Amino acid sequence: MHELSITQSMLDLVLEHAEKAEAKKVGKINLVIGEMTGVVEQCVQFYFPFLSKGTIVEGAALSCRMVPPKAQCRDCSETFELKEFDWTCPHCRSNTMEIIAGNELFVESIEVE
Ligand SMILES: [Zn+2]
Numbered sequence: 001m002h003e004l005s006i007t008q009s010m011l012d013l014v015l016e017h018a019e020k021a022e023a024k025k026v027g028k029i030n031l032v033i034g035e036m037t038g039v040v041e042q043c044v045q046f047y048f049p050f051l052s053k054g055t056i057v058e059g060a061a062l063s064c065r066m067v068p069p070k071a072q073c074r075d076c077s078e079t080f081e082l083k084e085f086d087w088t089c090p091h092c093r094s095n096t097m098e099i100i101a102g103n104e105l106f107v108e109s110i111e112v113e
Contacts (some may be wrong), residue, residue: 003043010044011051014110016055024059030109034067036102039067066101069102079113 010031022109033039041064046060069082073089074096080089082102088095 003039003074004047006039007047007051008043010105010107011048011055011057013107015055017110018105019113021112023056023113026057026110027113028061028063028111029057029107030111031062031064032067032104032106033064034069034104035101036069036099037105039105042073065108067104071097071102072100073097 009101010029011049014026014029024038032045044064045062048062049058052060070079071082071087072079073091073094075094076089076092078089079100080091082099087097090098
């Protein structure tokens, strides 16, 4: 994944919202990252200070909530956390399932001043 461009588009979105809210400063950004996206939180945290420099987002705290992958069994409707290399339903051992969590990547909320 390209954390640089992801961080940039996240920042653009935050700036757009902050401007609409007529904020003077952004204090905190709450980001949600699904583990299946492959986005590494440390990389986002690394790029963030460089990209936000000179904007009202500079100095804001960046909080990332990682979402573990989850699936729902198509046969018995059981929902369960997906483990690597173990794509079977723990309830009925079926292997037809739908991914219901883990692909998220969005800004949950921002705190402005
Ligand atoms: Zn099942």
